[in-house]
Amino acid sequence: MKKIVFTLMWIVFIQTPLTAEAGKIRVVTTTEDLAAITNAVGGDGVQVDFIARGAQDAHFIDAKPSHMLKLSRADLFVQIGLGLEVGWAPSLLMGARNAKIQRGEKGYVNASEGIELLEIPTDKIDRSAGDVHAEGNPHYWLDPMNGQQIANNIAAGLIRIDPAGKESYEQNLKQFSEKLDRAITGWKRKMEPFKGEKVVTYHNSWAYFLQRFSLEAAAYIEPKPGIPPSSAHLAQVIRQIQGEGLRVIIVEPYFDGKVSRFVARKTGAKVVLLQPSVSSGTGIEDYFQLFDHLIATLADGLKK
Amino acid sequence: MRLRILSRFLLFFVVLVGLFLPLFALDGGAVWAQSRASQRFNPDISLNGLFAASYFSEPNHLQFGAHDPNARGFTLQNLELTLSSVVDPFFRAEGHLIFGFDDGESIVEIEEVHMTTLGLPYGLQVMAGQFFTRFGRQNKQHPHAWQFVDQTIINTLMFGGDGLRNLGVQVSALLPLPFYLELIGSVQNARGETALSFLSSSEETFAGRPIVDQAINEGNDLLYMGRLKTSLDFSENTSSVFGTSHLLGSNGTGLDTRTRIHGIDFFIKWKPTLAQNGWPFLLLQGEAMQRSYQAGAALVDDSLIFRKTFKTEGYYIQTLYGFKRQWVAGLRYGSANATDPSDPRTGDRWRISPNLTFYPSEFSKIRFQYNHDQSDDRDDPIHAVFIQYEFTIGAHAAHTF
Incomplete structure (x- = not known):
């Protein structure tokens, strides 16, 4: 009996805490990258929570009631947009019954606003092209320059719902921007020797990152976004890697490592495991450490 | 000129x-x-086509669901046109129109059309229009979201081939507690073929008593539903939903005859954090229901049959294992103590259904299923084999947990 009571108490204990720390603005973001930037911009005045863990593929999150509970208490909701969270964020917003954070309200932030998006389809689209995003490639947080605009959008949202904190948010934003500028210079310097290199990636998720550092994706392990590779496609990728002398296959932890390793074995290319989000790997606690990891790991992989 | x-x-x-x-x-x-x-x-528009090829060992089978494959050969199970959009800053609306064949003739059904509030205070939400009663888990699901080719025995028995749905209003509240607890209450019309256990006029008799078409003239003639739904996360990988549902309404066998239906349900999902494209996963789901149907006294063939309360019970339990990306294996067992939806005096029955589904993408599927149907009033079991295939085009809203 004691055991049962203890188990029940434990289950209740691990659910979402009801009360916010007194007086703090409650922000819920869809991803940990957005949470990290919100923490930097919000400072001590905000309490930040998120839905998708850094280690999770944000396309495939379940619209769990516990997530609705989080959103029901939020003052501000921040999402990546561009269809990345389309499978679950609308259900969560509907289930949360929180008027403040609905699309178009003061407490809603689409972090992609004002960002120069890549791969916006110009022609009519359908799903014969796989999981295409009608509004453009949503992996824009992987260009650190876009981190600046994301922070601007979040700061604007915070100021909208908490005008009293304007000065502090602007101060934090300025600090974040300056630190980011300095860091980008450093990252670019480290990637300088690899300018123009071609790589293979599993999913088309590195477009922004590669463009920023003047690299190019020559092939994808997936034949089309979201479609698993056939052996014919893999054979073609293998031929291409051999033909063009490609040396690196970039893969995220939630994609099929076996397939990538198979291609690597056949071609002598190296599999480089890149963590695409804050907290998806150890030691990646914020937006800066994410790029420290990406640059160091990729530079190491590309070294001859 | x-x-x-x-x-x-x-x-x-x-x-x-x-x-x-x-x-x-x-x-x-x-x-x-x-x-x-x-x-x-434009609103989000999607078209879903759900088809089946089937074989039954016995043409006179026990597949009573209106969207079940119902004949040897091919069946259009469901053709659903869905439109949904935010209306204005205050409401969201969606409509689900169903097209099908009825003895070769094309038919249209207004399955669901409702509007829902976006910004009421105190965690309240109001939905109004034509909607599936939020009783348990299976009843509110559209056929293309089913994890098996056919409807469960107990749902067909309690709510008929099309499920329980009607015009009405629903109010729900998300309570301010440290865990998820939602209270749902609805009032709906109790008439028509989509209210089988109530003032339905689609069946001619219930346990020998004629069902009389009755007008809605007082509150007693409406259908009342109450549901309590809670959700707990056991860990980051495993979440659950538990619920109890209760229905009360008049039925058509007398002037003051009532039907009560009570149900309990659960759903548990395991999915590891590092799932690839949503795989692997394991689902476990079950529902149990009990109906007490007060059948009125009636004069049939010059003899009087007395007022009597009929109890009908049943349940199902199902598990689905997404063992490899694109593949899901399922097993369902369902049982009920009545065979015919309109005549609960007949015997017990059960059905076991293993299946295997292949999802080329999120927008198409091919499903293989075998049904073993056993009924007290027959000597031999009925075997059925189905191949179900489905497509969705356009922008379709996500399904809830």
Whole structure:
């Protein structure tokens, strides 16, 4: 009996805490990258929570009631947009019954606003092209320059719902921007020797990152976004890697490592495991450490 | 004469060119952008087609669901046109129109059309229109979201082939507690073929008593539903939903005869954090229901049958294992203590259904299923084999947990 009571108490204990720390603005973001930037911009005045863990593929999150509970208490909701969270964020917003954070309200932030998006389809689209995003490639947080605009959008949202904190948010934003500028210079310097290199990636998720550092994706392990590779496609990728002398296959932890390793074995290319989000790997606690990891790991992989 | 015809033709030609000239004069890109811009106000539109090829060992089978495969050969189980959008800052609306064949004739059904509030205070939400009663888990699901080819025995028995749905209003509240607890209450019309256990007029009799078409003249003639739904996360990988549902309404066998249905349900999902495209996962789901149907007294063939309360019970339990990306294996067992939806005096029955589903993408599926149907009133079991195939085109809203 004691055991049962203890188990029940434990289950209740691990659910979402009801009360916010007194007086703090409650922000819920869809991803940990957005949470990290919100923490930097919000400072001590905000309490930040998120839905998708850094280690999770944000396309495939379940619209769990516990997530609705989080959103029901939020003052501000921040999402990546561009269809990345389309499978679950609308259900969560509907289930949360929180008027403040609905699309178009003061407490809603689409972090992609004002960002120069890549791969916006110009022609009519359908799903014969796989999981295409009608509004453009949503992996824009992987260009650190876009981190600046994301922070601007979040700061604007915070100021909208908490005008009293304007000065502090602007101060934090300025600090974040300056630190980011300095860091980008450093990252670019480290990637300088690899300018123009071609790589293979599993999913088309590195477009922004590669463009920023003047690299190019020559092939994808997936034949089309979201479609698993056939052996014919893999054979073609293998031929291409051999033909063009490609040396690196970039893969995220939630994609099929076996397939990538198979291609690597056949071609002598190296599999480089890149963590695409804050907290998806150890030691990646914020937006800066994410790029420290990406640059160091990729530079190491590309070294001859 | 000829000149007049020619001049008329010329005049017609000039007017025609004049009418279309502005179009040519406009920049083609601007016209395209304009039409695209206005399209952005369009609601999300999707079309779902659900088909089955089936074989039954016995043509007189026990597949009573209106969307179940129901004949040897091919069945259009469901063709669903869904439109949904935010209406204004205050409401969201969606409509699900169903098309199908009824004995070769094409039919249209208004399955669901409702509007839901977006911003009521105190965690309240109101939905109004035509909607599936939120009783348990299976009843509110559209056929394309089912994890098996057919409806469960107990749902068909309690709510009929089309499920329990009608015009009405629902109010729900998310309570301010440290865990998820939702209270749902609804009032709906109790008449029509989509209210089988209530004032339905689609069945001619219930346990020998004629069902009389009764007008809704007082509150007693409506259908009341109450549901309590809670959700707990056991860990980051495993979440659960538990619920109890209760229905009360009049039935058509007498002037003051009532039907009560009670149900409990659960759903548990395991999915590891590092799932690839949503795989692997394991689901466990079950529902149990009990109906007590007060059948009124009636004079049938010059003999009086007395007022009597009929109890009907049943349950199902199902598990689905997404063992490899794109593949899901399932097993369902369902049982009920009545065979015929309109006559609960007949015997017990059970059905076991293993299945295997392949999802080429999120927007298509091919499902293989075997049903073993055993019923007390028959000597031999009925075997059925189904191949189900489905497509969805357009923008379809996500399904809830």
